[in-house]
Amino acid sequence: MNKQEIILKEKLKNYYSDIFEDDLINEIIKVGHFEKIRSGELLVDIGDAMTHIPLILNGVVKIIRKEKEGDEIVLYFLERGDTCAISFVNCINKKKSVFKGIVDKDVEALYIPIDIIDEWLIKFQSWRHFIIDSYHFRLIEMVDSIDSLAFLKMNERLLKYLSGKVQINHNIDLEITHQEIANDLNTSRVVVTRLIKQLHDEGKINSTRNHIKVLEFYE
DNA sequence: ACATTAAGTGATT
């Protein structure tokens, strides 16, 4: 086993040993191939056929639903321990992706071929549970995001968005522009600017160019 | 110093 594999095994052990049994971790290391993906890179696009599934070790992936003419909206973020279970089902049925995934913060991931994923479902209980749990979790996130769209006003959505960012980044300092937020929420920059200013005046955030410090957020 | 990009604002729908 080479040096990289050892480091990898350590990372996997640290992050996943609570959920996966040792045998499974060993198999993951055997068949998975390691990749680093830089922030801003496209992971999957709508219509892509998937052959491998990334198991996220580090970083953040932004999952986006896209309307025909460029209109996009962010559904949720994936981080360590997450994997897009939606894509498992895509794989098993050999269907194409319905979502677009962009790397939001540099990602380290292990790519696992789909046929093996299928085998593991039978072979490992912990894997089965992992997939089902993560599917369930995605569903909850989706419902949540539908709720937001349907019932929340823009200012509430913004606050929720910022809260989510803080959680996933493990940092209350966000490097983001009003324009980027506007794109993610599918609104205009002007609107974001005004709401940001409001939140700033209310003392809930601190905003300067390219940077927002979130002082009040949901857990 | 100049150009570019981000953010702020008033008025209108």
Add this chain to the structure above:
DNA sequence: AATCACTTAATGT
């Protein structure tokens, strides 16, 4: 809450 049109401020070359 969106859009337009314009200003001001911050930053890069």
